[in-house]
Amino acid sequence: MSQAQFPVAPDLAALERGSVLAPRFDAAGLIAAVVTHAQTGEVLMLAWMDAPALRRTLDTGEAHFFSRSRQAPWKKGETSGQVQTAATAAPATSASAPASTARSRAARW
Numbered sequence: 001m002s003q004a005q006f007p008v009a010p011d012l013a014a015l016e017r018g019s020v021l022a023p024r025f026d027a028a029g030l031i032a033a034v035v036t037h038a039q040t041g042e043v044l045m046l047a048w049m050d051a052p053a054l055r056r057t058l059d060t061g062e063a064h065f066f067s068r069s070r071q072a073p074w075k076k077g078e079t080s081g082q083v084q085t086a087a088t089a090a091p092a093t094s095a096s097a098p099a100s101t102a103r104s105r106a107a108r109w
Contacts, residue, residue, distance in 0.1 A: 005051045023054065030066060038087035047076075061086050 009022040025031050030048045037044055047065040049057070053073055056064040063076040063084035077083030 005055050021058075023051075025051065030068070033065065035063065035084065044084070057086055 007020055007022045009020075009024075014020075014022070023031050029050050031050075031054070033047050033049045033054075035044045035047070036042060048068055049064070050066040050073070053064040053066045056062075056073075056075075063086055065074055065076060066072070067074050075083075
């Protein structure tokens with residue numbers, strides 16, 4: 001897990017109000033991600049992201065996370081069909097947790 005894909009904010013003001021996404025990953029290389037419903041604002045989930053998962057989410061528009069129990073990346077809905085499409089992605093206060101709004105797509109049988 002590496003944070004080399006994202007810049008480091010030079011100071012607290014840049015971290016909290018800067019125009020560049022500069023997430024603060026913890027010592028394990030993870031950051032908590034809060035996902036809310038795009039229309040209602042309801043909290044859907046809290047999950048963990050490493051730098052590659054955050055990059056994949058930003059690049060593809062679909063939610064990717066890092067499983068701490070499996071120590072592996074996972075794409076939301078890969079097995080359940082409940083894919084989350086990222087409507088927005090922005091750092092929350094102090095960039096300690098990305099806040100993302102999502103739209104869920106149910107599996108079609």
